[in-house]
Amino acid sequence: MRVRLEDVWVRLGGIDVLKSVSLEVGDGVSVALVGRNGAGKTTTLRTIMGILKPYRGRVEVAVDGRTYEASRMKPYHVAALGIGYVPQGRMIFPDLTVEENLEVARGGPVPEDLLEWIYSIMPELKKIRGRLGIHLSGGEQQMLAVARALVRNPRILLLDEPLEGLAPKIVASLTQALAEIRDSGVSLLITESGNLKRVRKLVDKAYGIDRGEIIYEGDPHKMLEDPVARRRIWGL
């Protein structure tokens, strides 16, 4: 399964927030999308999910030999194609329990083996499965957000700054969990606002985005040496 953005333009409040963005993720290739605050990372993910519609360009999802145009579909149909979404800020449903959060995303009871697999990757969740979303810590919320995106067996997982605002210990265990998910065959698209190093080991490729434009595409380990990326993302 592969998602491809081709010359995507998105306008919000009269401003072009994405300007001719082209990007690919899937078929075993995991990518990072790195850019500073306001660069357009969240907008890119919301566009892939079909929440925002490009006024030019297209978002294609290729799955099992068929191609769908996500930019013409409802978000719940895009999700059903096999794309999991972990939104920025977790967005856990606060008055649902951990397990209800998972059930709602699945649209029914989560199969036992799938649930066990999720709990084996993130054992912390199992202990708190009856707790309300509102009572979770930041790290627990983030794990639930990842788990919630896994209950439909996605082939691609979009993660919007999943490590943002977490304690180093939790960053480490979440990174480990994401590596396991990737190794199970799920392609990741991870956004990150500054610290490329902490997502680098999870991905095969990096994109740099600045003011709605893709300004770097290539090896994540060479990005820190790229003069354009250095200047436009890190101000060096």
Place this chain on the structure above:
Amino acid sequence: MVSLDYVAVQTINALFYSSILFLVASGLSLIYGIMRILNLAHGAFYMVGAYLAYTVIILWASGSTLYFLVAPLVALAALAALGVGVERGLIRPLYGKPEELQLLATYALILVFDDLVKMLWGAEYKSFTVLAGGSLRIGRFTVPHYFVAVILVGFAVAGLLWLVFSKTMLGKQMRATAHNPEIAAALGVNTDRVFVAAFALGAALAGLAGAVAAPILTAYPGMGTEIIVLSFAVIVIGGMGSITGSLVGSLIVGFARTLMAATYPIMEIALIYIIMAAVLLVKPVGLFGREERERR
């Protein structure tokens, strides 16, 4: 000295009125909580329910006891279907549009339904106090069993709504959608189906309310406006989008109104507004309300 039997009868009156209010206000609140649409036409659904009850009871059943069961069920089903039609045809195109448009469109619906009712049933009051089922003796007073039945319906619906929201998949999806429709949809929840279900459920409850109220409160054009004003008071007091809030708010408004009607009728509506203003001052989101979710 106020006698005990009098208090008992007034309590039943208050509970009867609270029950009707709850059926209307909970649907209004549910629709607002999930789709953030203030459905001004909700009172019109109540009115249509009342006229359907009149039709079933007087025109079809000619006053037979059967109406107890049949009329509310007919109203419930008919208004659920009407709710689906209205959501699909009128409300859906207005999601995310300016609030004025939504208010205008639902207000226009009131005018349409008021005229339709006048065309189909005439403008005069339809009084049909066919109280089959006998009555209850309380001291010097008699209270129709019907009052008690309506009170039980109110509490049964409250219990059923609680079950739906806490136990069923649709109920959980409704709670998720109420909190954040965009994220719910991006996770795979068919939010369009959730919206239509919520709207139909709300409309059905309003129709049920009209049908059970009509034999006591009569059916007349404009009855929708009267109930909707009080229902707004209920959800302002109880909190928008909270079913518990609707229940508590209905009880407060029902009892306040009955108390005033029995003691100082001039203040009947005024007291409700005073309570409403007091709640707004102390807790602007209502007793059981949540902070507003961020607008996109």
